[in-house]
Amino acid sequence: MRKLLFLISISLISSIFIFAQSSKEESIKKLSLDKWQWMADKDVIKMDKLFDARAKFVHMSGTWNKNEELDIIKTGRIWYKKATVKDTAVELIGKTALVWHRITLDAVVRDNVVISEFTVTEVYQKQGKDWKLLALTFSSVRDTHEIKH
Secondary structure, X not given: OHHHHHHHHHHHHHHHHHHHHHHHHHHHHHHHHHHHXXXXXXXXXXXXXXXXXXXXXXXXXXXXXXXXXXXXXHHOOEEEEEEEEEEEEEEEEOOEEEEEEEXXXXXXXXXXXXXXXXXXXXXXXXXXXXXXXXXXXXXXXXXXXXXXX
């Protein structure tokens, strides 16, 4: 009887942990997807709250800090018109979340309309009650590239 109760207790605890982990992954995924819409809308107020003060952004033409990225978006030097997300993977490690997206990005860069395939890597950190974006890196890839889950 004790063994049975012990096994049931372990099963319940495991189930709760798995559900909580899955719920956290889904909330990070939603936050990241919301970010793409905020970028399209040029909503620098929401992005300012999301981006950590020390965040770095790696693009095809350079690396910028938070203030530079927000200015680029605000002024329209890069307009992330639409990110079509084809696949997403999320991995939680302690207070760190790693997010990978396969996207087709429709953008306007220096008055040129461009459509590019990217794998985007994002790093988030739990700070108090909020998640903060620490890094966002665009990697140019073929359309056939797949994220390994």
